[in-house]
Amino acid sequence: MEKIRIGIIFGGQSAEHEVSLMSASSIIKIIDKSKFDVLKIGITKDGRWHLYFGDVENIENGQWINQAVPAFIVPDPSRKYMITLQNGIETRYPVDVFFPVLHGPRGEDGTLQGIFELMNIPYVSCGVTSSALCMDKVYTKKILKNEGLPVADFKVYFKKDLLLEINAIVREIEESLGFPCFVKPANLGSSIGITKAHNKEELKDALFLASEYDTKIIVEKFIPAREIEVSVLGNENPIASLPGEIIPSNEFYDYTAKYFDGGKSKLLIPAPLAKEETEKVKDLAVKAFKALDCSGMARVDFLLSKVTGIFYINELNTIPGFTKISMYPKLWEASGLSYKDLIEKLIELAFEKYREKQALKLY
Structure with a gap:
């Protein structure tokens, strides 16, 4: 039986880059190599795509990039493959299905899923709309x-308002949600940028910390x-x-x-x-x-x-x-x-x- 070529995508531009490396390594190690031909696709923190042909151990420790080849895909349904250009020579690596193992923005949020839809190719995970939501x-x-x-009670704030209205925001949160409360970037995972605030000063710090990761901040009532x-x-x-x-x-x-x-x-x-x-x-x-x-x-x-x-x-x-x-x-x-x-x-x-x-x- 002909093997299925699966493109496993790891890394990415979010703050969860390192978590993605660990997740992808685990999948690549355990996947049935008699059924699947794995194409290892890495995305750097600055968004550059590469094909990696080395040992899986170097993915988790971040050394994969030293042996990787720059690559790209074209969002065109007639081009279901990864492409490398070396010394003016184009090499194509066909893909049957993509398995994105990217956590957080620009991977889990519908952006990458939109590329797969334009390519009209199968992919693991939710679709564009549900991923974004x-x-x-x-x-x-x-x-x-x-x-x-x-769902627990919550409030939503925006980064642009913090410097101008921080005291009013803190007062509103104290009155409506109370302390302690959880402050989170609206779009991120792995608990990055999240704070459990116990008082006004911690709340202020928490709001500014969350704003380093997203322009929209959610504050949730503690349960x-x-x-x-x-x-x-x-x-x-x-x-x-x-x-x-x-x-x-x-x-x-x-x-x-x-x-x-x-x-x-x-x-x-x-x-x-x-x-x-x-x-x-x-x-x-x-x-x-x-x-x-x-x-x-x-x-x-x-x-x-x-x-x-x-x-x-x-x-x-x-x-x-x-x-x-x-x-x-x-x-x-x-x-x-x-x-x-x-x-x-x-x-x-x-x-x-x-x-x-x-x-x-x-x-």
Whole structure:
């Protein structure tokens, strides 16, 4: 059987560049090489595309760029391949399906997915619209709230207003949300740029920190809660995994706790929930996935209030972490789907979605 050529894309221009390297390395190491011919595609922090033909170990440590060849793609449906130009000679590397393992803006936010759509080529992950909506925490919450799904109270501010109205903004947050509260860039993941502010001074610092990563800032009401996550898989008929619970080593599950705390944070899989709670959170995860028109995969993050027992939907990650310690694949392993089989299922779903689109009369 002829192998499927899969273009695995890693790196990218977001602050989650290093996380992407770890995720992609894990996928490349485990993917079935008897079925898939892997084309390793790296994007530098300044947005330059390359093909990398070296050892996978050099991806995670960032040394891949030293052995990479500049490359590009053309958003043209007649050119389903990567292109290199060396010494005036053009070499083409055909691609059957793309697997972007890019976290954050310019990778997970619909921009890259738009290029794939212009190429008319299958790709793993959500489509353009759902990727953009889920990347933006504000629009995610607005849509979920409109669909009658539970989200915590929040406020939205813009970077341009901070210098002129910072005292008024702080006062409004104190009166409407209270302390502590969470301050986040609207478009970013891996808990980068997020602060739990306990007072006015911390809030001011938190707002300016978040503004370093995005022009739009979301401030969320603090809920004393357990952190529950559910993996969702599928297209029109998605299914949910068993839920997991995170016991962070820090005050909340920040970037350091996620990736660099030496295993001090604990992942409880499955989460110690009552049967009815497990079914409730799985149902909510699927409803959120459908409400935001997701396809392929997403990890749905919840806050389970310790006071009311209500599950609040915190956010959806359309290209969740895929490292060896990441919750998305670990939840599916606990649900009976191995890491290797999960990767193959995601590729199958990409082809399924592509075939359905080809049957439409779009033009």
